[in-house]
Amino acid sequence: EPEVTQTPSHQVTQMGQEVILRCVPISNHLYFYWYRQILGQKVEFLVSFYNNEISEKSEIFDDQFSVERPDGSNFTLKIRSTKLEDSAMYFCASIGRIYEQYFGPGTRLTVT
Amino acid sequence: KQEVTQIPAALSVPEGENLVLNCSFTDSAIYNLQWFRQDPGKGLTSLLLIQSSQREQTSGRLNASLDKSSGRSTLYIAASQPGDSATYLCAVEGGATNKLIFGTGTLLAVQP
Numbered sequence: 001e002p003e004v005t006q007t008p009s010h011q012v013t014q015m016g017q018e019v020i021l022r023c024v025p026i027s028n029h030l031y032f033y034w035y036r037q038i039l040g041q042k043v044e045f046l047v048s049f050y051n052n053e054i055s056e057k058s059e060i061f062d063d064q065f066s067v068e069r070p071d072g073s074n075f076t077l078k079i080r081s082t083k084l085e086d087s088a089m090y091f092c093a094s095i096g097r098i099y100e101q102y103f104g105p106g107t108r109l110t111v112t
Numbered sequence: 113k114q115e116v117t118q119i120p121a122a123l124s125v126p127e128g129e130n131l132v133l134n135c136s137f138t139d140s141a142i143y144n145l146q147w148f149r150q151d152p153g154k155g156l157t158s159l160l161l162i163q164s165s166q167r168e169q170t171s172g173r174l175n176a177s178l179d180k181s182s183g184r185s186t187l188y189i190a191a192s193q194p195g196d197s198a199t200y201l202c203a204v205e206g207g208a209t210n211k212l213i214f215g216t217g218t219l220l221a222v223q224p
Binding site for chain 2: 031033035041042043044045048050055056091093095099100101102103104105106108
C-alpha cells in the first residue's frame, strides 16, 4: 500500500540553524500539508500546498518557514533560523481523491 | 473559528469492554471528519473517514458516527483489546484547502 515517507526521523539542531525536513507524498496525490505537534499538545496545521504554490498557511507559518516541491516527488519544509519553540514533531500529509489525509511517520525536531 | 473537543481526555477499561469516544466541533460546515490513532512518539494512522453526507462508517470493530447538525461524532470500539491502547484523535476537515483541525485526543488504556 502506498505511504507517505519522511526523512530524517529525528533531527537535532542548534538554535539559529536552518533545517530542511523532507517528505515524499503518495505519488498521485495533489494536495500536500505540513502539520506540527508540540509535545503534549494538539496537532496544528501549518501550511497547505497545491499546484506548486501555498494555498493556505496558519499564523504559525511565519517568514521563517518555507515549503517547496523541488521535483515531482519531494515536498520540503524549511525553517530558516530555528528557535527553541520550534521543537516538535512535524508531520507531512497528502490527500487523495476522496479527501482522506494520509500522514507520514513524522520528523522529531529538537532545537538546543 | 473551528474548535474541536474530545471527551474524555483519558480512559482506562478492562479488556473485552465496549467503549465510546466523543468528539464535538463548533462549526458544522465541515467536509469530512477523520478519526486517527496515534501510538506514543509515532505518526498518525487513519482509522475512519466520514464524509459530510454520511452518518456513519464501520471498519472491523470500529464504528464512527457523525451528526453534523449537533456538531458531534462518536467512535465506538467493540470488544476492546490491549493492542487498542493508544491516543485517538478526531479531526474535522473544512475550508477551501481541506486542512484538518484536530482535537486534543483521548488516551485509551485497555487493561489485560
